[in-house]
Amino acid sequence: MAMTRIATVLLALSFGCAARAQVDPPPQGGVLVEVVGGEVVETVETPRGGAYQARWEMDSAAELSQSWWHWSGASSTFEQGIATIGGRSYEEWMQRTDKNQSLWWETIDPRIGFRIQTRMRVVQADCGGVGMWIHDGTRMVKVFFCEGEVGVGYPFRHMADVDTSQFRTYTIEGRADWIRILVDGEVVLEHRGPDTLSGAGTATLTFGNLGGAAGVGQWDWLSYDTRPELVDPGQSPQQLPSVVQVDPLPRF
Ligand SMILES: [Ca+2]
Numbered sequence: 001m002a003m004t005r006i007a008t009v010l011l012a013l014s015f016g017c018a019a020r021a022q023v024d025p026p027p028q029g030g031v032l033v034e035v036v037g038g039e040v041v042e043t044v045e046t047p048r049g050g051a052y053q054a055r056w057e058m059d060s061a062a063e064l065s066q067s068w069w070h071w072s073g074a075s076s077t078f079e080q081g082i083a084t085i086g087g088r089s090y091e092e093w094m095q096r097t098d099k100n101q102s103l104w105w106e107t108i109d110p111r112i113g114f115r116i117q118t119r120m121r122v123v124q125a126d127c128g129g130v131g132m133w134i135h136d137g138t139r140m141v142k143v144f145f146c147e148g149e150v151g152v153g154y155p156f157r158h159m160a161d162v163d164t165s166q167f168r169t170y171t172i173e174g175r176a177d178w179i180r181i182l183v184d185g186e187v188v189l190e191h192r193g194p195d196t197l198s199g200a201g202t203a204t205l206t207f208g209n210l211g212g213a214a215g216v217g218q219w220d221w222l223s224y225d226t227r228p229e230l231v232d233p234g235q236s237p238q239q240l241p242s243v244v245q246v247d248p249l250p251r252f
Helices: 002-015 061-065 103-107
Strands: 020-022 031-036 039-045 053-056 068-072 075-079 082-087 091-095 114-125 130-135 140-146 149-153 157-161 168-175 178-183 186-192 205-209 215-225
Touching: 061 068, 068 075, 075 091, 082 091, 082 114, 082 205, 114 130, 114 140, 130 168, 130 215, 140 168, 149 178, 149 186, 157 186, 205 215
Parallel strands: none
Antiparallel strands: 020 031, 031 039, 053 215, 068 091, 075 082, 082 215, 091 205, 114 168, 114 215, 130 140, 130 205, 140 149, 149 157, 168 178, 178 186
């Protein structure tokens, strides 16, 4: 711990007040120190040799099962690189939390933020079913893909009109108390405020049918990045809450 603190201070001094700097991560894992807005963001283990991005092509259940748990109450089928997920009940793919199976839980830091992207379309959805459940270690937000609109919520709720019946690329970016959604590269929804921090729920990253309503979505691919370069990410790091240690969903 002492060595880590010394290294942190030295790196902080060397970076001074740079807006953002990043030390090249060790190739075989170790400790990463980042400076955001002049402040050292606490060390982060990099067990994947500095990898912060992951992507799934939806080719098969086997592809997903390597890093996602499957909670099935309806169906997931895979055909020509498209996953059709959902039905009358929950059909969830949840990022695994057992050791060395979740890049998300190994690297996510809410003070740095995340970018999740997916190309998908809504086949049928009573609002609240098809979506994503995103826990970043301090807060949880839900993303809704509904017929004719997309949004974020729980307990707050903000929606935007979108023709979700066509395949579109959705980008969900978040950091601290800020979140926004882009559709095909255009911002359709952006919100910042303490209400975005009030959502409490299971510590997991999930996509599919979340079980709140009937619904089916078709997913072409999904990716995330836990070290994105976010534009206008809201508060400065000095204002951000400390990382709260959460216990991700236990293995079952
Ligand atoms: Ca695909």
